[in-house]
Each structure stands twice: as structure tokens, then as C-alpha cells.
Amino acid sequence: MTTSPAASTSTTGVSLSSLLKRSVVDADHNPLGRVEDAITRLRDDEYPLLTGLVIAQGGTRVFVPANDILSIDPDRVLLRAVRLVAGPFERRDGEVLLKQDVLGHRLLDVGRSVLVRAYDIRLVFTKEGWAAIGLDVHKHRWFQFGAHEHHPARDWHAFLLLVGSPSALRSRFAASKFRRLKPAQLADIIEGASPQEQNLLLAQVHADPELEADVFEELDEDRQTLLFRSRSDAEVADVLSRMRADDAADAIMDLPQMRRQKVLDLLPSVQNTKVMALLGYNAATAGGLMGTDYLALSEDLSVADALAKLREATTQQPEALTTIHSLRKDGTLAGTLTLVRALQIDPGTLLSDAADTDTVVASPDDDIVAVTTRMADFNLLTLPVLDPEGRVLGVVTVDDALEAAIPRDWYRRASGGPTATRRSKGALKRDKGSESRWRTLTG
DSSP: OOOSGGGTGGGTOEEHHHHTTOEEEOTTOOEEEEEEEEEEEEETTEEEEEEEEEEEETTEEEEEEGGGEEEEETTEEEESSSSOOOOBOOOOTTEEEIIIIITTOEEEETTTTEEEEOOEEEEEEETTEEEEEEEEOSOOOGGGTTOGGGSOOEEGGGEEEOOSOGGGGOSHHHHHHHTTSOHHHHHHHHHTSOHHHHHHHHHHHHTSHHHHHHHHHHSOHHHHHHHHHTSOHHHHHHHHTTSOHHHHHHHHHHSOHHHHHHHHHHSOHHHHHHHHHHTTSBTTBHHHHOBSOOEEEETTSBHHHHHHHHHHOTTSOGGGGGEEEEEOTTSBEEEEEEHHHHHHSOTTSBHHHHSBSSOOOBOTTOBHHHHHHHHHHTTOSEEEEEOTTSBEEEEEEHHHHHHHHSOGGGTTOTTSOGGGGOOOHHHHHHTTOSSBTGGGSOO
16 A cells, blocks of 8 residues: 555656546545546645545545545555545635646647647645646647656646636736736737637736737727727726827727717827827828827937937837937927937937938828838838928837738738737728728717
8 A cells, every 4th residue: 555645656746637537545445436626726926736636426526635635646546534524526716626627728828928728737746735837738649648647748837827707817926927928919819819718818908007008009900899899988998098099099990980989088188189180180191100109309409308308208109219300499390310320429419410301201191102112212210290381290100101011911821920910900091991080980
């Protein structure tokens, strides 16, 4: 008879799939049933400990506490007691059943930013007890049956389980995993998730308002609209208030017509003004592509002053801050200075002397082809969009120009990685026709 965990498979661990096949016997080797499931509780940044087993005993499911397990042998689970005194199993709040909740279910592979399916779980005996330390996300083939013990498993902490209620995911450890993913990666994951998985992922994203806005900016417009449909006008406005104005304007136009004005009225005044201005432009033009984040300063300021203002612009779109715009006293554009050039010259130089006055610009009505061609010809990271008087209305950034130029049939190339599935919002704008967004705002 095995008398200590050290003499059992606890020395090398055991896979859940093989554990589920084993019989359970008492201290006198009387059969009590077979293992049906294993119960754990998640522990933030610690491996989840086994709190007990569910065994099938006739037509009844019975709970066996982990403390009653003497050893797990290759063909059985041995209990300490001679007789098992237990009632029917009843699940408690916070418990995770490894077979029922994890095996066959999808989970988030954080390092690879994809949803994968769990095919097996690795359990080992530690000083605290049996713990789930690894997950096998490789599907076993028919000829691999019986070899589960030697199939490689990856660290449990490399994954985020999508089980339980949304509140169960709002832990410090789960949040730290989410922070390792970029908004575009999270958007891809959410787009490929089931409704239940989406609810859990969105609950975690919602815990960080800034991240939530960034993720919604990256979502496919159809999916974004679908998710907004289940939220109240106030909740939608709260997300849009943190989004870039150009993306918020697009999102407003993708809402049902009867909701557009209601959501607009709930936006903070500054965001409302920006969005309303952008809604007046055709979506397939420079006015429709441009954003309202940019750095524009008096040409009488020095480069050092400009760099100081740049450091303070922490809430603006970083891609739009690669260029410093110098303005004349009447507010018209005098010239532009790239960030790299600003760092290379004497900080005391005035913008009037440092800026390039031969500036390449666009008008709001220039179409996407003209915008992208101009930016490519002059190797521009940003393109200022001016009104007829020469004042800056906004800037088109290279990422938006590139997105607008990507052909439709490149969106979901099978050979691409996870981020290759992003759809081009710019091409979607081209498909919306020449009618201005403002004219379709209310009818």
C-alpha cells in the first residue's frame, strides 16, 4: 500500500485527463467510485490549489476533500479513511471545476495574444498540496492517447481563464495580464470571441476606461456597433468621450439614427465640439480622415518651449505629435518642424527660424488617394489639413493614411498573424459614398 505522496505520482505530477479515469479506493482498498472532476480555487498570482475531487458513486456525485487524499497512484486515488462519509456534491461560489469549466473551453494565451482551447491540465504535488501548474493547449491525436503524462504543458500563468462571472476576472493579476496586450490585439481577440467570452473580456477592459476607449477605437466597425447596441446612451457617450474625435465621429455615424443626437448631447463639451466639426466632412476625404489632436504654437516661441509643451501633451494622440506646427500671429500656419529635427538643433532657436515654411498641406475636400499619394511622395508622418484661410483644422497621421490605402482584399490574409486580421476603417470610409456625415446625422 502506498503510504505517502512521495511514493505516488505526486513526484512527477499527473494530467487531469488521466486522473479522470482512475478509481477511488479507501484505506482498505474498497472501491468508492471514479474521479469525475477536480475542484480548485483561483489564487491571483499563485497556482490554484486542489480543494477536492468530485467522484461518481453510483448515480450520485460525492465531494472528497483534498486533505482526505493520501496519494494518487498510476491506477487509483487512495484515501486516508476506511469509510467515506460524504453527502451529494454541491458547488460553492468561487469554485472552478477543472473538467467542467476548463477542459474543452477557450482561454486567453496572453503571450501569443490569441484564444486557445485547453485540452489537458498538469497537476503536481507541492508543499501546499496538489496544484494546477500547467495547461496543454495542443489537441491530442488518436495515436497519442495514453501519452498524456508526457505531453508538454505550458505554465498556468501564461493564460487567462474565461470562466465564472465578469467580476471574477477583475483581479490585480488578471489586470496585469491585460496590460501586456496592445489595444489592437485585444480588439482582435474580442472580435473572435463568443458572446460569453466577449462579456468576460469586455468586463475586464471596462475596468480601465482609457484602455476601453483604445480597444473600441480598434474594433471592426460592425462589431463596435453591435457592442454599443447593448449599452445605454450614457455608457456609449462615456466610451466615446475618451476616444479620438475622428474615431468617435465614425462611431456616432454607425449608431442607429435615433440614438445619434442623444449620444452627441451626452458628450463633454470639448469632445462634442470636435466631433460635431468632423461630422461636417465626407468620410472619404482629408476632412474625414483627419484627427483634431496636433501641436500648434506661436512661431515666436523657441524650440525648447515647443518640446516642453510636447512633454505636457500626454492626452493627445502620440502619432500626431511627431510634427510641431508654427503659427503666425493671425493663427495661420507658418511652417512645420519634425520632432527629430527639433531634438537636433539648438533649443534656443525660434520656431520662426527652425520651421520649414515650404509646407505640404491638404484641404478638407482632398480625396483619400490625393492624401496618401502626397504623404508617400514627401515621406510625411503627418499632413496638416487647412481651411481656406490657412488655419489648421486637423492632421492626417500616417497610420490613418496607410489604413485608408490598404486594399480590401488584404484585410484578412490567411498567411498573416493575429494582428493581420485588422480591417481597414479607411476602406470602409471609402465605401460610405460621398455624402457628408453631417447630412446623415439626423436623417
